Amino acid sequence: MNHPVRTSEEGLRADRVSLGIGGRILLDGVTLVPRPGETIGLLGPNGSGKSTLLRLLAGVLGPSAGVVTLDGSPLNRVGRRAVARRVATVQQHAHTQTELTVRDVVALGRIPHRRSWSPMTPDDLAAVTRALERTGLTDRADQSWHTLSGGERQRAQIARALAQEPGELLLDEPTNHLDIQYQLDLLELVTGLPVTAVIALHDLNLAAMYCDRLVVLKDGGAVAEGTPSQVLTPALIEDVYGVPVEVTPGSDHPVVRFLRRGSAPPGRTGPDRPPRAPDLPAGAAQERPG
Amino acid sequence: MRGARPALLITSGLLLLALSVSVAVTIGPADITPDQVWRSVAARFGLGESPLSQLREGIVWNLRMPRTLLAAVCGAGLALCGAVMQSLLRNPLADPFVLGVSSGASTGAVAVIVLGWGAGVVSLSAGAFVGALLSFAMVMLLSHSLGGSMDRVVLSGVAAMQLFSALTSFTVLTSADAETTRGVLFWLLGSLSGAGWTDVLLCAAVLALVLAVCLANTTTLDAFAFGEEAAANLGVQVGRARVLLLSVTALLTAVLVSSAGAIGFVGLVLPHAARALTGSSHARLLPVTVLAGAVFLVWVDTVARTALDPQEIPVGVVTSLIGVPAFVAVLYRVRSKT
Numbered sequence: 001m002n003h004p005v006r007t008s009e010e011g012l013r014a015d016r017v018s019l020g021i022g023g024r025i026l027l028d029g030v031t032l033v034p035r036p037g038e039t040i041g042l043l044g045p046n047g048s049g050k051s052t053l054l055r056l057l058a059g060v061l062g063p064s065a066g067v068v069t070l071d072g073s074p075l076n077r078v079g080r081r082a083v084a085r086r087v088a089t090v091q092q093h094a095h096t097q098t099e100l101t102v103r104d105v106v107a108l109g110r111i112p113h114r115r116s117w118s119p120m121t122p123d124d125l126a127a128v129t130r131a132l133e134r135t136g137l138t139d140r141a142d143q144s145w146h147t148l149s150g151g152e153r154q155r156a157q158i159a160r161a162l163a164q165e166p167g168e169l170l171l172d173e174p175t176n177h178l179d180i181q182y183q184l185d186l187l188e189l190v191t192g193l194p195v196t197a198v199i200a201l202h203d204l205n206l207a208a209m210y211c212d213r214l215v216v217l218k219d220g221g222a223v224a225e226g227t228p229s230q231v232l233t234p235a236l237i238e239d240v241y242g243v244p245v246e247v248t249p250g251s252d253h254p255v256v257r258f259l260r261r262g263s264a265p266p267g268r269t270g271p272d273r274p275p276r277a278p279d280l281p282a283g284a285a286q287e288r289p290g
Numbered sequence: 291m292r293g294a295r296p297a298l299l300i301t302s303g304l305l306l307l308a309l310s311v312s313v314a315v316t317i318g319p320a321d322i323t324p325d326q327v328w329r330s331v332a333a334r335f336g337l338g339e340s341p342l343s344q345l346r347e348g349i350v351w352n353l354r355m356p357r358t359l360l361a362a363v364c365g366a367g368l369a370l371c372g373a374v375m376q377s378l379l380r381n382p383l384a385d386p387f388v389l390g391v392s393s394g395a396s397t398g399a400v401a402v403i404v405l406g407w408g409a410g411v412v413s414l415s416a417g418a419f420v421g422a423l424l425s426f427a428m429v430m431l432l433s434h435s436l437g438g439s440m441d442r443v444v445l446s447g448v449a450a451m452q453l454f455s456a457l458t459s460f461t462v463l464t465s466a467d468a469e470t471t472r473g474v475l476f477w478l479l480g481s482l483s484g485a486g487w488t489d490v491l492l493c494a495a496v497l498a499l500v501l502a503v504c505l506a507n508t509t510t511l512d513a514f515a516f517g518e519e520a521a522a523n524l525g526v527q528v529g530r531a532r533v534l535l536l537s538v539t540a541l542l543t544a545v546l547v548s549s550a551g552a553i554g555f556v557g558l559v560l561p562h563a564a565r566a567l568t569g570s571s572h573a574r575l576l577p578v579t580v581l582a583g584a585v586f587l588v589w590v591d592t593v594a595r596t597a598l599d600p601q602e603i604p605v606g607v608v609t610s611l612i613g614v615p616a617f618v619a620v621l622y623r624v625r626s627k628t
Contacts, residue, residue, distance in 0.1 A: 060522040084525030091520060097382055098515045098570045108512060112525035116509045119573070164524075 010071055011036055011196060012087055012168045017056050017066035018220075026052045028220040029066065034168070034196045041211030042200040043231075045241055048217040050200035051092070054170045057198060058089045084112035088161035092172045094153060096145065103141040105156050106131050109163025131162035135189065151182030158189065169195045173202055208232055208253040216240055228253050296574040299567060303581030310585050311362060314592045315354045319599065322346055352486075360485040361591040361605070362584040363493045364550045365560070367500070369583025371539040372557025373564070373576060374504055377511045378535055381444055382620055385557030386543040389443070389536070390450030392554075394425020395547035397454045397461070400474055404465045415492065418548030419541075425450045426540040480553035480606025482591050489549040500542040501580060507535060508572035515570065553606045555613025556583055562620055 014032040018025070027049045034040050042050045055061040056068050059075040068075045075083055088109070109131065110124040120128075132138045135155045140148070148156060154174050161169055171190065175183040183203070187210040190197055201207045207214055208228040216224040216231060218240045224231045232254045237245045244259040312331075316322045326341045330350055333340035340347060372385040379388075386392045398421020402414050432446040462474055477484075504511075510531050513521040518528045546553075564579040587605070590612065594605040 055519075058523055060519055080522065080527050081525035084523060089523040091516075091523070094516050094520070096515045096517075097380065098377075099565065100515060100570050104570060105515075108515065108524060111509045111513050114509055116506050116573075 012057060012068070012070050014053065014057055014063075014068045015066050017053070017063040017068060019052055019056065019061060019064050025220050027056065027063075030215075030217070030220075030222045031066075032057070032198070032215060032222075034198060036167075036196055037194070038212040039191050039197045039199065039210060041207035041214045041228075042198060042217060043204065043207055043214055043240075044217035048240075049220040050217055051172050052220075053217070054089070054172050054198065054200055057168075058087055058170055059083045060089075081112050084164060086166055087168045087170065088164040088166035090154070090157045090161050090169070090171045090174050092174075092176060094157050100145045101142050102137055102145060102148070102156050102159075103128065103132070105145050106137075106141075106159045106163050109160040112164060127163050127165055131159040134162055134193070135159040149182075151178045151186065154178065154182075154186060155189070158186070162193070166195055169193065169197045171197065171199045173200050175206065176202065204232060204237065204256045208250075208256065232256055296568060296578070299574075300577050300581065303578060303585070307362065307581055307585050307588070310588045311358050314358045314361075314588050315350060317592050317596055318349075318354060320346060320349050322350060356487050356490050357482050357485040357591070357595075358588055359490045360493060360550060361482050361587045363490060363497055364482070364546050364553060365556055365583035365585070365587025365590075366580040367493065367497045367542050367546045367583070368553060368556040369560035369564070369579045369586075370497070370501060370504060370576065371543050372559075373561035373572075373579045374511065374535055374539050375557070376561055377514055377572065378532060379443055380514060380517060381441075382562070382623075383558065383617075384444065385555075386539070386547075387451065387552070387554060387557070389447040389540070390425045390429050390454060391422050391540045391543045392547050392552045393451045393454035393458070394428075395419070395422035395544045396478055396552050397421045397458045398424070398544075399548050400458050400461050400478070403474055403477075404461050404470055415545060415548040419544040421454070422540055422544030422547065425454055426536070428453075430536075477551040478606075479604035480551040480609065481602075481604045482550050483595070483602060485549070493545055493549050496542055496545045500538045501576070503538045504535065504576055505573075507531065508576060511535070511572040512570070551604075551606060553587070553609055555609045555617065556587060559613050559616040559620070560586055562616075562623075 011034060013034065014030060016029045016031050017027060018029050019027045030049070030053055032040070032053065042053060044050050052061065056063050059068065059078075059080065062076060070078050070083060070086060106128050107120065107124070110120060110127060113127075114120065114124060129138075132141050135158055137152070137155060137159055140152065145153070145156065158171075158174070169190070174190070175186055178186065183206060187199075187206060190199065191210050199207075199211065201211075211228060213226065214224070214228055214231040215222055216236065223240060224236050229249060232247055234245050234247050237243065237247070237256065244261065246257045246259060248255045248257065312324050312327050315327050316324050322342065326346075327350060329338060330340040330342050330347065332338055334351075342350065368386065375384040375386065375389065376382055378384075381388070395418040398417040398419065399414050401421070402417030429443065429446045429450045432449065433443040436442040436446065458478070462471055466474060510521070510526050513524040513526045518532075521531075522528045560583045561575070561579050564575055564582045567582075568574040568578045587609075590608050591605045594603045594608045597603060
């Protein structure tokens, strides 16, 4: 094995990981080295490999080439339970038909720390209480999961992830289908947590607002990496998403504005294409709340 | 606080079960009181003398007692299998029948009865067991080749159920005389009438083993609430857990079906009733499900053997009569949740 020289092996990192399933390459030699405590945004269109990368980082999929390590040890040698005590994941969709209270859902996060048949210890209960407080769900703890709104469900899943007491938190498009207020609340919450977070995001402006660094994936490969100002350039966005944009450098983060195809500067779109309305919320959230 | 309730539920469940068994044993054409039963039991352990005549001792100890205990063990086991399968498959309608395990066991047992391979309880159990495993292996292979997701498992189970039911009917129609057919039919509908102590001990031993495995995996079962990937993210080795838990429940189903025939709906309905009492945590749910299943089948079998006295109703017919409305109720609850 010839790994590149590293300053530290601490934390979770992906080293040139690839994954192909059934002859289709989902991920192609991607390296991701989050620094402790930072928030990394994964960008890229649907099918670019964001979810696959998160699954590899969580260890629920194994790479066909390359390696994911936790504190220097390959994930498959760390053991599933030990990984789950360090790395927590919030999936894009959380569905259950089981009748659970919010507290039950959050308590699921203690499973990697517990032995079967033994009841929750005071430590477990304290971790659940802290997670509920941190996510502002204390009042709703005894409410049924099925009565929660979409935003509250995501918050409950984040509380569950926090109950795992992770060092690394992986989130797969956690703001999908949420009202804008909940999107902002949720990202505000996540970036305020004392964890290293890797978040797959759809919305470029939210990524610019909340992430310390961005990694852009296209067709399974990483095409750009850096701070939001370094990464979010009109040329890159056009190349990756195929849409014309205007980027305004803001005071602390760049602002991306999508342009109507018809009003795009000449040469950027094909002449035969009919003008159409942008399907992404252009500059939907330009200001931080509060 | 929910912490106090499970202990209370389990204690009262055990008391209710003991009471149910001792009362159920007294019900029947020969008049015997619970008090006499208790003293007869005490006499077996060397305390005092049995108040019963030799004939009545025989009725209690060779007919009613094994039958009632087998009802308790079958009810407990089927309910346990249902609870585990529902959680693992994330399907509130799953039970040993959905996975085709019961049908496979029936085919195996019928083959033994009709084709006359071997004789007695052991070969019947062996036939049912081989049938259950074949059907289980078929469901697993088929669902694996279809992608392995849980809805594929359920669909494969339905396919297996149809196939093995057809095989059973074919075997019966081509090979059996009228007398055997009647016996097989009665057994296929589920019946505890032939219960002996060998059945009771075999089923109880397997139930104890499988219950121990399931109780050792209660948090694993909890982890499946949001699906397999969520379980994996909580540190569960999903493939291993699934194979282990589905295998032991298939084993238990096979042994129960070989002794009592295919008794339907117990595994489907009882876990839902238990969940309403305990919530979703399997450490609380499984013990209560087991006790509820046991008490339930003891009383259903008592009704089945006495309601139309001297004619006996197959116990599976009674569980279905109770189970179908409950099944519809479950469907309505599921619908309101999605």
